[in-house]
Amino acid sequence: MPQTFYIATLGCKLNYSESSNIARELQNSGFQTSTTPDYYILNTCTVTTTAEKKARSLIAKFHRKNPFAKIIVIGCFTARDRGVVENLPGVAKVFGSEEKMKIIQYLLDISKKNTIHDTLFTNHFFSTYSSHDRTRSFLKIQDGCDYHCSYCVVARARGSSRSDTIENVLENIKKIAALDCKEVILTGVNTGDFGRKNGETFYQLLSAIKKTKLVARVRISSIEPNLLTDDIIHLFANSDILMPHFHIPLQSGSDGVLAIMKRRYKTALFVEKVQQIKSLMPHACIAVDVISGFPSETEDSFEESFRFLEKLPISYLHVFTYSKRPNTPAAEMKPQVKDSVKKVRTKKLLLLSETKKTTFYQEYVNTQRAVLFEDDVKNGQIFGFTDNYIRVSAPYNEKLINQIAYVEITENNTYV
Numbered sequence: 001m002p003q004t005f006y007i008a009t010l011g012c013k014l015n016y017s018e019s020s021n022i023a024r025e026l027q028n029s030g031f032q033t034s035t036t037p038d039y040y041i042l043n044t045c046t047v048t049t050t051a052e053k054k055a056r057s058l059i060a061k062f063h064r065k066n067p068f069a070k071i072i073v074i075g076c077f078t079a080r081d082r083g084v085v086e087n088l089p090g091v092a093k094v095f096g097s098e099e100k101m102k103i104i105q106y107l108l109d110i111s112k113k114n115t116i117h118d119t120l121f122t123n124h125f126f127s128t129y130s131s132h133d134r135t136r137s138f139l140k141i142q143d144g145c146d147y148h149c150s151y152c153v154v155a156r157a158r159g160s161s162r163s164d165t166i167e168n169v170l171e172n173i174k175k176i177a178a179l180d181c182k183e184v185i186l187t188g189v190n191t192g193d194f195g196r197k198n199g200e201t202f203y204q205l206l207s208a209i210k211k212t213k214l215v216a217r218v219r220i221s222s223i224e225p226n227l228l229t230d231d232i233i234h235l236f237a238n239s240d241i242l243m244p245h246f247h248i249p250l251q252s253g254s255d256g257v258l259a260i261m262k263r264r265y266k267t268a269l270f271v272e273k274v275q276q277i278k279s280l281m282p283h284a285c286i287a288v289d290v291i292s293g294f295p296s297e298t299e300d301s302f303e304e305s306f307r308f309l310e311k312l313p314i315s316y317l318h319v320f321t322y323s324k325r326p327n328t329p330a331a332e333m334k335p336q337v338k339d340s341v342k343k344v345r346t347k348k349l350l351l352l353s354e355t356k357k358t359t360f361y362q363e364y365v366n367t368q369r370a371v372l373f374e375d376d377v378k379n380g381q382i383f384g385f386t387d388n389y390i391r392v393s394a395p396y397n398e399k400l401i402n403q404i405a406y407v408e409i410t411e412n413n414t415y416v
């Protein structure tokens with residue numbers, strides 16, 4: 001009888017890409033998927049307290065559903081709090097972030113009752129890509145981070161910065177293209193730091209991708225503003241496969257707060273980057289991360305940040321309400337912002353984001369844009385994204401799935 005597994009994933013696209021690789025390798029080794037499996041695998045996240053709560057509740061759910069199954073927990077939560085996770089009922093084995101791919105060898109060993117290998121993968125880079133979605137694949141090109149933002153627990157959980165080589169990334173893109181996948185999203189913890197320790201650069205990688213044209217579309221999951229060089233922006237402006245879509249973490253529009261966060265830029269640099277993108281690619285979508293209620297964010301600094309964001313020609317915001325992460329400098333800072341105040345600030349930022357997104361979408365009404373249609377059908381409509389990341393629908397037509405087609409944007413076929 002083949003051994004069975006069920007894999008659940010929490011958190012970022014990097015985790016989804018890694019989970020997809022683990023599932024693929026297990027299936028290639030004879031394992032089958034099941035909802036009442038021999039092994040539950042949970043790939044966890046630790047970025048917020050909510051992510052950890054979700055992990056605990058899933059572990060309890062798996063144990064209730066199938067008390068005889070072994071639960072294997074991997075990823076950032078285990079890297080941060082291994083002892084706690086190991087002692088949760090039903091948990092048979094735990095692998096931290098840097099050793100998570102050991103799970104494949106571990107399951108092969110126990111299923112064949114071999115001696116368990118115990119190779120440590122500390123600070124080893126393993127490349128992964130997702131393949132469950134025919135249209136797009138999240139390709140991991142970098143992991144870990146050497147920055148020390150004062151609120152961040154991810155860098156500690158995922159270890160120091162390391163990356164793939166250009167040669168291997170191109171090989172992986174070839175494999176993804178062979179699956180008939182049209183879009184690749186280059187993913188990492190600090191993606192722009194790609195290659196620094198291998199004598200390569202992110203710009204060189206993007207140039208090679210642009211030149212080889214292995215897939216129709218390539219996006220960057222996100223890039224730190226200080227690593228978004230002029231060369232990279234120009235490369236995007238002069239390419240038909242690098243999509244005009246940027247996700248840039250700002251975190252605060254107040255220089256005082258940015259300094260306390262230990263971010264590596266000031267607001268002036270951010271403005272410069274946004275203006276450069278917009279002058280070369282007026283149609284580019286720019287998404288910006290912002291944290292509300294960071295310790296020391298006063299009413300004045302919040303207002304300063306809000307006004308800064310209001311004026312910037314950006315397309316929408318990813319708003320995160322600050323939550324204390326253990327063993328980070330920000331958790332010890334005083335004063336912390338009251339929850340009720342954080343709530344008000346988050347709401348205000350979310351409203352601003354909605355307004356910006358609506359305005360951005362409105363600019364394209366009555367224009368035609370190329371849409372990559374996904375296998376996502378609802379109420380007789382099929383959905384996809386334009387080059388500049390506007391979600392668009394069209395009447396269902398099976399032939400559109402995984403195809404790029406020009407669509408006229410109207411008031412009624414976009415989704416904010």
Ligand code: SF4
Pocket residue numbers: 145146147148149152153154155189190224
């Ligand atoms: S850049 Fe800062 S926030 Fe992002 S992973 Fe590195 S330390 Fe964390």
